[in-house]
Amino acid sequence: MVPNYQVIVIGAGILGLASAYHILNQARGLSLLVIDRFGGPGLGNTARSAAAYRDMFSSPLNRDLSRGSIAFYEQIQETGTHLGLQRIGYLWLLTAQQAQASREVLDSLASAEIEFDILEVERLRQLLPDLRAGDISLGLLGRNCGILNPNLLCRFYEQRVRELGGKFLYGAAVSGFTLDHDGRITGVEAGGQVFSADTVVVAAGAWMNATLALAGLEALVLPRKRQLFAVAAKSGTLHGLIHSPGFNTYGLLPFTILPGGAYLRPATGFFILGYANEDQPPGLEDHPLAEADFFEKRLRPQVERYFPAFEGATPQYSWAGHYADHPPDSLPLVDRVAGAIVVGGDSGSGIMKADSLGRIAAGLYHGREQVELGHGRPFRVKDLALSGRSLAPERLII
Numbered sequence: 001m002v003p004n005y006q007v008i009v010i011g012a013g014i015l016g017l018a019s020a021y022h023i024l025n026q027a028r029g030l031s032l033l034v035i036d037r038f039g040g041p042g043l044g045n046t047a048r049s050a051a052a053y054r055d056m057f058s059s060p061l062n063r064d065l066s067r068g069s070i071a072f073y074e075q076i077q078e079t080g081t082h083l084g085l086q087r088i089g090y091l092w093l094l095t096a097q098q099a100q101a102s103r104e105v106l107d108s109l110a111s112a113e114i115e116f117d118i119l120e121v122e123r124l125r126q127l128l129p130d131l132r133a134g135d136i137s138l139g140l141l142g143r144n145c146g147i148l149n150p151n152l153l154c155r156f157y158e159q160r161v162r163e164l165g166g167k168f169l170y171g172a173a174v175s176g177f178t179l180d181h182d183g184r185i186t187g188v189e190a191g192g193q194v195f196s197a198d199t200v201v202v203a204a205g206a207w208m209n210a211t212l213a214l215a216g217l218e219a220l221v222l223p224r225k226r227q228l229f230a231v232a233a234k235s236g237t238l239h240g241l242i243h244s245p246g247f248n249t250y251g252l253l254p255f256t257i258l259p260g261g262a263y264l265r266p267a268t269g270f271f272i273l274g275y276a277n278e279d280q281p282p283g284l285e286d287h288p289l290a291e292a293d294f295f296e297k298r299l300r301p302q303v304e305r306y307f308p309a310f311e312g313a314t315p316q317y318s319w320a321g322h323y324a325d326h327p328p329d330s331l332p333l334v335d336r337v338a339g340a341i342v343v344g345g346d347s348g349s350g351i352m353k354a355d356s357l358g359r360i361a362a363g364l365y366h367g368r369e370q371v372e373l374g375h376g377r378p379f380r381v382k383d384l385a386l387s388g389r390s391l392a393p394e395r396l397i398i
């Protein structure tokens with residue numbers, strides 16, 4: 001007997017989990033199985049992220065996706081499930097040229113009621129005595145932005161899926177699909193077994209192309225390697241910099257983006273430093289590793305230029321993962337392909353949009369034209385479809 005499920009979700013990353021939860025939450029009693037090759041939830045790129053969130057995007061769709069998700073995560077945390085959510089803000093440090101070039105985006109953020117402040121350089125110097133301001137002409141402080149704990153978020157969704165009767169198969173890679181005469185996906189092969197499904201949801205993240213290729217389907221995303229480096233900040237100037245009062249109620253430095261694109265993410269006793277270099281050739285590495293050379297030659301020079309306290313700093317540990325870029329516009333996709341639902345292409349900001357994408361995937365599954373996002377705003381399901389797509393590309397990519 002081939003086990004049959006109404007829904008099989010490939011991928012227990014944040015997108016697969018959020019999709020599974022919203023599909024089940026809207027139709028309790030469905031039989032649903034989540035399959036992942038790893039041994040637990042969120043161990044793919046979700047675990048490798050900087051885990052920051054923001055609603056400051058140039059694309060109105062991206063803004064809605066993240067605002068809806070942030071509102072939902074805040075509500076979950078307020079009602080007693082700790083997600084490590086800290087609204088510490090995002091601080092963009094901009095040169096005069098960048099500030100000028102960003103005028104239009106800033107105007108659109110203001111008219112979309114995105115909460116942000118402009119900090120003149122004198123104010124930045126007061127707040128950050130260790131900043132060597134150089135060519136920085138202003139700071140842009142996003143308020144509805146911060147950091148969270150992706151492991152806690154994944155555990156939250158996983159538990160809810162289990163409570164709603166969903167099942168999990170961990171440690172099983174999907175190695176093939178079963179197809180009907182028209183090439184539509186009818187099931188999966190995983191862990192040496194075949195499972196049939198009325199609907200398969202492919203939420204395989206950066207492995208989306210490799211997974212779809214098993215059904216002979218074309219690539220949809222562009223995996224791009226990204227690296228993060230943890231520099232100890234348990235004492236001295238770096239400790240003082242993490243604990244910079246005046247920006248938020250936590251007395252922490254916001255997630256800070258430097259003019260060259262490198263960023264500093266505060267963590268407990270550490271700074272996590274990253275730089276999403278645009279010249280990184282696309283491609284998926286089996287075992288991506290962070291490179292010492294990249295830290296020393298590309299990343300640290302940007303950081304020590306503005307924060308001399310990082311001079312000569314070496315990372316205590318480091319790791320690498322992949323963004324799943326969606327090149328035409330860097331906006332996510334949710335659509336049906338060969339009968340399956342694909343969710344992905346979140347271009348390096350999937351955690352902060354995951355709840356909304358899960359709702360949209362559920363809307364597509366349940367045949368809805370529109371869904372309500374976590375902040376109560378409607379979203380048209382077909383806006384993230386692949387066909388007939390013509391969306392303004394996202395300009396605020398980190």
Ligand SMILES: Cc1cc2nc3c(=O)[nH]c(=O)nc-3n(C[C@H](O)[C@H](O)[C@H](O)COP(=O)(O)OP(=O)(O)OC[C@H]3O[C@@H](n4cnc5c(N)ncnc54)[C@H](O)[C@@H]3O)c2cc1C
Nearest residue numbers: 011013014015037044045046050052174205321350351352
């Ligand atoms: C360095 C870095 C920094 C980032 N920083 C941020 C950030 O600050 N904020 C933010 O919102 N986002 C950030 N991101 C992006 C974020 O991590 C992703 O957008 C998000 O994790 C995508 O979730 P996912 O569920 O699509 O992918 P994943 O978490 O990778 O999950 C996909 C899952 O599918 C499984 N899978 C794939 N193929 C198969 C198969 N054939 N069989 C079985 N299982 C399979 C994998 O094992 C994996 O668990 C960052 C990413 C990186 C790499």
